[in-house]
Amino acid sequence: MIPLLAALSVLQLVSGTVLETYEAVLLRYPALLVLVPVQIGTAGNLASITCSRLTTQLYLGTYELSPSNPALRANAGAVFALAATVFGAVGVAAWAIGLALGGSLALGRVLLISLVSGLCLAVLVVVASVAAVEASYRIGLNPDDTTIPVVTNLCDIAGVLILFAVVSVVL
Amino acid sequence: MPGHDSARDIYRQALPVISVSLIAGLFAGTILASDTMRANIAEVPGLLLLLPAFLATRGGVYGSLGARLSTGLHQGLIEPRFRLDRRLTNAVVASFLNGMTVSVFIAVVTYLTLVLFGDGGSLFQLVGVMVVAGFLSAVLMITVLISVIFVGYRRGLDPDNVIGPVVTTLGDVFGVFFLLVGVAAVGAVS
Numbered sequence: 001m002i003p004l005l006a007a008l009s010v011l012q013l014v015s016g017t018v019l020e021t022y023e024a025v026l027l028r029y030p031a032l033l034v035l036v037p038v039q040i041g042t043a044g045n046l047a048s049i050t051c052s053r054l055t056t057q058l059y060l061g062t063y064e065l066s067p068s069n070p071a072l073r074a075n076a077g078a079v080f081a082l083a084a085t086v087f088g089a090v091g092v093a094a095w096a097i098g099l100a101l102g103g104s105l106a107l108g109r110v111l112l113i114s115l116v117s118g119l120c121l122a123v124l125v126v127v128a129s130v131a132a133v134e135a136s137y138r139i140g141l142n143p144d145d146t147t148i149p150v151v152t153n154l155c156d157i158a159g160v161l162i163l164f165a166v167v168s169v170v171l
Numbered sequence: 172m173p174g175h176d177s178a179r180d181i182y183r184q185a186l187p188v189i190s191v192s193l194i195a196g197l198f199a200g201t202i203l204a205s206d207t208m209r210a211n212i213a214e215v216p217g218l219l220l221l222l223p224a225f226l227a228t229r230g231g232v233y234g235s236l237g238a239r240l241s242t243g244l245h246q247g248l249i250e251p252r253f254r255l256d257r258r259l260t261n262a263v264v265a266s267f268l269n270g271m272t273v274s275v276f277i278a279v280v281t282y283l284t285l286v287l288f289g290d291g292g293s294l295f296q297l298v299g300v301m302v303v304a305g306f307l308s309a310v311l312m313i314t315v316l317i318s319v320i321f322v323g324y325r326r327g328l329d330p331d332n333v334i335g336p337v338v339t340t341l342g343d344v345f346g347v348f349f350l351l352v353g354v355a356a357v358g359a360v361s
Contacts, residue, residue: 001232001235001265001269002269002272002273004231005228005231005232005269005273005276006273006276008224008227008228008231009224009225009227009228009273009276009277009280010224010280012223012224012227013220013221013223013224013280013281013284015223016219016220016221016222016223016224016281016284017220017284019219019220019222019223020217020219020220020290023212023213023219026212026219027209027212027213030204030209031204033200033203033204033209034197034200034201034203034204035200036200036203036222037196037197037199037200037203037226037343037347038193038196038197038199038200039196040196040223040226041192041193041195041196041339041343042189042192042193042196045188045189045192045339046189049181049185053181073178074176074177074178074180074181075178075181076178077178078178078179078181078182078185081178081182082182082185082186082189085186086189086190086193089193090193090196090197093197094197094200097197097200097201097204098204101201101204101205101206102206103204153227156223156227157223160223
């Protein structure tokens with residue numbers, strides 16, 4: 001257990017380094033600091049739902065790597081709809097909390113940052129989940145065991161990277 | 172049938188679960204963005220650096236404790252009673268030790284990273300903060316997990332369905348809060 005947890009925490013230092021780099025920006029705009037834990041959590045959640053659904057459909061024989069596959073389309077559609085709902089709500093909430101804590105970022109900016117990074121994340125979640133399920137199946141490993149830890153951790157870290165890529169463009 | 176859900180079905184089923192973790196995230200975010208925590212972030216080098224690792228390991232350590240307790244209950248090896256049984260004690264002690272070891276490990280790696288990038292930082296301060304925050308979250312998570320799992324199990328709730336949301340919600344909110352307590356405690360000592 002310990003080696004796994006240790007490796008995981010070293011990996012998470014990548015997003016920590018990004019946070020540390022943007023320390024001054026984060027301290028100036030509390031709304032962005034509010035976005036950080038939400039971004040980390042939601043990315044992992046969407047990824048674990050998608051991976052476990054795709055794996056089930058793979059075993060049921062309803063999944064196929066093709067843009068016209070109904071199961072794949074339904075999953076991708078749901079991830080995008082969920083991301084739009086959640087990150088829209090989060091944008092407004094983070095703006096309000098930021099304002100209450102003395103921030104000065106406009107609603108439009110926070111909403112733009114939250115939605116754009118959320119939708120980029122949705123693209124990543126779908127692509128990474130499909131790739132992980134395909135790869136795991138082709139190598140001959142059970143995707144139920146391998147995909148969730150890999151993809152959720154990847155998306156947690158990528159969540160922070162995407163957030164700050166968007167922040168650096170918008171601000 | 173899971174194979175034939177439309178996007179709308181998936182959306183409807185997933186939204187409540189995602190919303191729970193979203194609210195937890197917002198709580199954690201609010202504590203993180205509070206004036207006290209922002210002052211801490213400015214004063215303690217490395218606090219932001221260790222944050223994602225600290226939060227991620229909460230899920231790893233206590234999620235697996237929950238899963239172990241749940242399996243034990245289902246197999247009939249652990250009884251849903253609050254008494255010192257060997258299996259229960261083993262599971263609890265193991266997760267406590269895992270939690271503390273990883274917390275100290277994160278503090279040391281964070282310090283080394285700071286040194287590597289030439290930012291400077293205090294090893295004593297980082298280890299102190301992580302020991303306090305790691306200890307408090309261990310006590311809270313273990314107590315709450317055992318209570319929720321045992322009480323839920325006695326009332327016919329499958330612990331496997333409860334562990335995930337409990338660990339993510341409490342882990343994030345209290346993880347950030349205990350970091351704050353940790354900084355205050357180390358500040359008071361030194």
